[in-house]
Amino acid sequence: MEALLATRLISAQHGRALAAAAQAGDEQARNQLLALLARELLPLASALTGGSDEADELLQDTLSRVFERLRQLQEPQAIFSWAKRILLHRFIDSRRLVRRRAEVPLELASFRIAAPPREDVIALREAVTGLARSERALLVMHYWLGLTLAECAQELNLPVGTVKSRLNAALTKLRRKLGEVE
Amino acid sequence: MSGLEQRLRELFAEQAGARELRHVTFRKRAGFGWVPSALVAAGTFFVLLLLASGVVALRSWLEGPRPVGAPPPTVIVTPSPPAASTQPPASQDFEKIGIADRPACAVAAAPPLILATFGIGADVSFRCVLHLSRDDGRTWRAQLETENVRAVAVDVRTKSIFAGTTNGRIWRGDFEGRWRLVYETPPGTFQPVVERFAFHNEQIFAAVRGVLVSKDGETWRDITAGLGTFDSDISRRGRFSIVGMTGFAKDLLIAINANLPEVGLWATDGLTWRRLGLPPGSGLPAALATNARVVVLAVDRAGDRQASAAWVSRDAGSSWLRATRGAENVELFALDASPAGIFAGASEGVLTLDEQDLSWKPIATHKPKFVRGLRTSTGRLYVAAWDGLWLYPLSR
Numbered sequence: 001m002e003a004l005l006a007t008r009l010i011s012a013q014h015g016r017a018l019a020a021a022a023q024a025g026d027e028q029a030r031n032q033l034l035a036l037l038a039r040e041l042l043p044l045a046s047a048l049t050g051g052s053d054e055a056d057e058l059l060q061d062t063l064s065r066v067f068e069r070l071r072q073l074q075e076p077q078a079i080f081s082w083a084k085r086i087l088l089h090r091f092i093d094s095r096r097l098v099r100r101r102a103e104v105p106l107e108l109a110s111f112r113i114a115a116p117p118r119e120d121v122i123a124l125r126e127a128v129t130g131l132a133r134s135e136r137a138l139l140v141m142h143y144w145l146g147l148t149l150a151e152c153a154q155e156l157n158l159p160v161g162t163v164k165s166r167l168n169a170a171l172t173k174l175r176r177k178l179g180e181v182e
Numbered sequence: 183m184s185g186l187e188q189r190l191r192e193l194f195a196e197q198a199g200a201r202e203l204r205h206v207t208f209r210k211r212a213g214f215g216w217v218p219s220a221l222v223a224a225g226t227f228f229v230l231l232l233l234a235s236g237v238v239a240l241r242s243w244l245e246g247p248r249p250v251g252a253p254p255p256t257v258i259v260t261p262s263p264p265a266a267s268t269q270p271p272a273s274q275d276f277e278k279i280g281i282a283d284r285p286a287c288a289v290a291a292a293p294p295l296i297l298a299t300f301g302i303g304a305d306v307s308f309r310c311v312l313h314l315s316r317d318d319g320r321t322w323r324a325q326l327e328t329e330n331v332r333a334v335a336v337d338v339r340t341k342s343i344f345a346g347t348t349n350g351r352i353w354r355g356d357f358e359g360r361w362r363l364v365y366e367t368p369p370g371t372f373q374p375v376v377e378r379f380a381f382h383n384e385q386i387f388a389a390v391r392g393v394l395v396s397k398d399g400e401t402w403r404d405i406t407a408g409l410g411t412f413d414s415d416i417s418r419r420g421r422f423s424i425v426g427m428t429g430f431a432k433d434l435l436i437a438i439n440a441n442l443p444e445v446g447l448w449a450t451d452g453l454t455w456r457r458l459g460l461p462p463g464s465g466l467p468a469a470l471a472t473n474a475r476v477v478v479l480a481v482d483r484a485g486d487r488q489a490s491a492a493w494v495s496r497d498a499g500s501s502w503l504r505a506t507r508g509a510e511n512v513e514l515f516a517l518d519a520s521p522a523g524i525f526a527g528a529s530e531g532v533l534t535l536d537e538q539d540l541s542w543k544p545i546a547t548h549k550p551k552f553v554r555g556l557r558t559s560t561g562r563l564y565v566a567a568w569d570g571l572w573l574y575p576l577s578r
Contacts, residue, residue, distance in 0.1 A: 144194035
């Protein structure tokens with residue numbers, strides 16, 4: 001865990017330095033920054049999209065957006081959270097997901113082998129896939145990213161009460177789909 | 183935390199690790215001043231449009247009325263064409279024969295006919311458009327323009343060309359580029375991508391969520407039954423990619439990269455399937471090729487996501503020898519074997535295998551980037567890569 005935290009810290013420091021250099025017009029730094037962001041954001045994109053090919057599209061689109069708006073970033077140290085927020089919002093509002101790949105074409109992603117999924121995992125995966133994108137995003141933010149309800153509310157620009165009720169509604173829907181309603 | 187919440191956590195953690203970056207490459211730098219660039223591009227486009235309209239109007243006035251019919255397909259002229267000859271060019275290095283600034287996705291050839299797919303703009307991930315050249319890559323005509331084509335094949339025996347699409351269709355054409363649909367996957371098939379074709383024992387095979395076979399290119403029979411647990415509905419929904427398919431002796435070999443139990447190397451005599459072991463400690467299959475003597479398998483190097491490794495079997499997969507020397511720091515994406523040799527397309531360049539000492543050597547000074555497809559034909563090697571379609575003469 002400590003090693004992981006140290007790696008993330010180095011990553012964050014590196015990202016901040018690269019963001020500042022990229023904003024100053026250093027093309028090499030900008031490309032390195034986007035590569036770093038790609039690696040940082042792929043797990044989130046993959047979790048949101050159920051590990052599907054859409055993760056590549058979402059990531060590509062997010063990086064294009066970052067690429068376009070890099071100069072507007074006020075605090076280079078916030079590069080990761082800023083990019084993460086862009087990714088979340090572009091996932092939630094799929095209408096924003098336009099094909100920008102010609103601007104930042106990446107050679108993405110292979111897939112990793114996993115044990116064959118169990119039937120209950122498949123059922124859960126399908127139930128989650130059936131939820132609205134905003135509900136899926138909320139579940140990922142809360143249960144995988146570990147954000148508190150207040151942090152989720154801040155990310156989504158919603159009142160905490162709304163986030164709480166949406167989370168409960170999403171869990172209820174899942175239980176119903178899985179036949180686990182008491 | 184309830185059981186459901188814990189399961190969600192585990193599910194998202196698993197899905198988060200389901201994909202990984204192989205490499206990140208930026209080809210085109212739009213720069214921050216993209217708005218003025220876009221305006222300039224739009225202005226240029228309209229000026230060109232006006233000029234083109236003028237030329238068309240002038241031509242039509244000069245030539246008089248034209249016969250009514252379907253418009254001719256777009257012809258794209260490459261900037262530096264090779265000589266239109268069936269003899270290999272004299273150069274000892276790669277020559278670019280593809281469409282300028284277009285990445286190539288797949289290639290098949292029977293010179294002077296070449297069938298290749300090219301990405302839209304700088305990208306090949308979303309859409310690959312099929313193109314046909316009948317003059318050694320000098321001019322190209324777009325084919326089946328509404329389709330996203332992943333697999334191509336040329337059957338010299340029946341003078342047919344085949345195209346497999348991402349929506350599970352197989353098209354058959356003649357050398358003039360007249361196409362008809364000969365196969366469609368059943369509705370509801372999960373991710374029905376036609377990934378590749380192979381010729382073996384006077385039959386053509388297609389990899390599409392399993393394996394199809396045809397003797398005449400017209401009627402196709404599914405021979406997937408018996409391949410692992412593939413009959414199960416559950417297993418049909420997992421990720422599954424046939425990364426290599428080739429004949430070896432009496433068998434057809436396929437290499438499967440999947441998150442299903444079917445992962446690995448399989449052989450069929452057309453009736454039953456049997457599993458051939460993967461090399462011990464290897465990663466997942468990435469590409470497969472055979473010649474009369476050996477089976478060559480490229481795999482993701484286990485435990486190291488940055489590179490891959492190759493293995494060679496001289497006994498049809500019973501035992502494996504590692505063949506990584508000369509390719510230590512590259513990823514191998516594509517393999518092709520012919521009497522002229524065994525070739526590997528890598529993240530940078532094309533390598534050839536010395537079958538005696540099992541080492542790889544680069545074949546030319548130019549190094550195509552991120553090779554996706556290789557095909558040898560009539561003393562030539564065709565290479566579909568991120569930076570275009572390339573031709574290399576094998577006859578020295």
